[in-house]
Amino acid sequence: MTSARTFSDSLQGRNIKPARHDEGLEGTTSRVGFLLLSNFSLPSFTQSLDTLVTANLIQAHAFEFVIFGLTEEDVLSDLGIPIGVNQVIDAANTAQLDALIVCGGLRTPCNMTRQLGEILKKTAAQGVALGGLWNGAWFLAEAGLLDGYRCAIHPEQRLALTEIAPTTQVTNVTHMVDRDRLTAASPNGAFYMLLEWIRGLYGCGLVNGVVDILAFDMTRVRAVTGARYRNLSPSLQEVISLMEANLEDPLQVDQLAHYAGKSRRQIERLFSEQLGTTPQRHYLELRITEARRLLQHSSLSVIEVGLACGFVTSSHFSKCYTEYFGHRPSKEIRLDRRMDPLYRKTP
Template identity: 40%
Template structure:
């Protein structure tokens, strides 16, 4: 079980890099292990880098780390971490899926950072386990794998599976592992070395709170925005939003205009369209299914709203040619005019 005392030291961990992996998530997972070795004066951890074919693959920032070998060379490790990033659905191929199933049969602890949960889910290795994934990929993951328990936690360690949301969440996951295996004192020393103010537990939020994200602290406005974010598939009416916040519809309009320079309807529409874009890019859902998942009643209305906002149709977002779109220029881009819906 990952996080319990290792059977032998150093604990050997294989990091498998897939194309366009997140460099910050990868290094955030390794650096606490390095520091734990240094501060303890012992070889507690040993890490090795692999890729599918044994050649270097670029991270999402374009940098390439030279690996030590291919998947076959990584098969002997008792702990395996899949490192991914953007476009994860394009790198979850048959070879990595087959290999993961093989190391699972051998009893390895298998984890993922950033978007790697998608790869584990595709291999069937998260069935019956809790997992998490980067917040940007969470809606698409839930649509693709509705039977898997995915959370918005910072990280999850569930028996032989461990996943984290990416970015600096990997630091906190590894700090918690160090604390469980070698004591809180060592984990705190490692955090102090990194000027990491505190060791976050898995229940900490992935995202900034709304006040920090929006630069707004008006409590009633924030409560309305939270309601909007929680009700994208079945949007609430303006009067429902106002009533829930204890406002009149006129007061609601004034708050949005004052703090966000747009109407409530426009802000709500933008939330839904941005979610739709993520679903189009990260899933194989049909355009109509994406439309319905984001609160639109028809594909045509969704397509028009999408084109008005992004400057191209949902089909074009996926790289699918659209004859009508090529013949007709977009009527507008991201204008302030609210769209009726």
């Protein structure tokens, strides 16, 4: 196999090669437990699960998960859909976890049993990170496990949490990661909560890979792009935006400079000083990155993808793609979520 050319720092994290489940990649596996409470928010739970499974598509076996219940019976979600559990929760079977996330919902009763409180306290004492979805933070607070922490909780339960946990800083944000406490007030909050936690475990590369796969709407793409380039000068941000808007018919550097109101030399200096690369290389890497995304997540042919990303000939496209990824575009993994073998449930 041809050795891959290295991407510049600004785009390297977006081009992690997806791993097949049989590649046997070495690395750490983090174990996450989800405790489902009655009427839990199914969208928040599935968003969390999808984030972890998507991470496994990129880094094989990065996460394993187990679904807990208070009893052996299926747990009814807020949508009336029952979800089966793997195990009945107790302090013994949470000891090996890296994180335990309590999944609540709008209609989840805020009733803490003595048994659940003891389990949560013992789990925290074992060094396991604790999380809460929707009103899950209420149960952590009731057990005294949010004292001195910041947290996020659905607005319906903010006042109740404030009353039972006066030393907890109850925020109005959708998610909060404060040391070993992870809380989210909505499905979107659950997504960003786990991204922040994953970043702490595995770094920005894996996070960017997950975002690129799940960022199927342009609103999120713009948000992620803005965050990625927010430390760059306005002029450089403008040039990069022009590049991203003109992948199919790439502009020349002189054209980019003209539209940005700068000279070619000024543009080249901005790329060199702030990104450590050249305009031409960054533009090519943007096009190659988009080509890889289209190959993985669309039914377009290799020729169609090449044309959509500004490559006039298939031979040039194949040459550039092989230089960066070490294989021809025809050999790229076509990700099919329906046949995903990386849902790693613990029996």
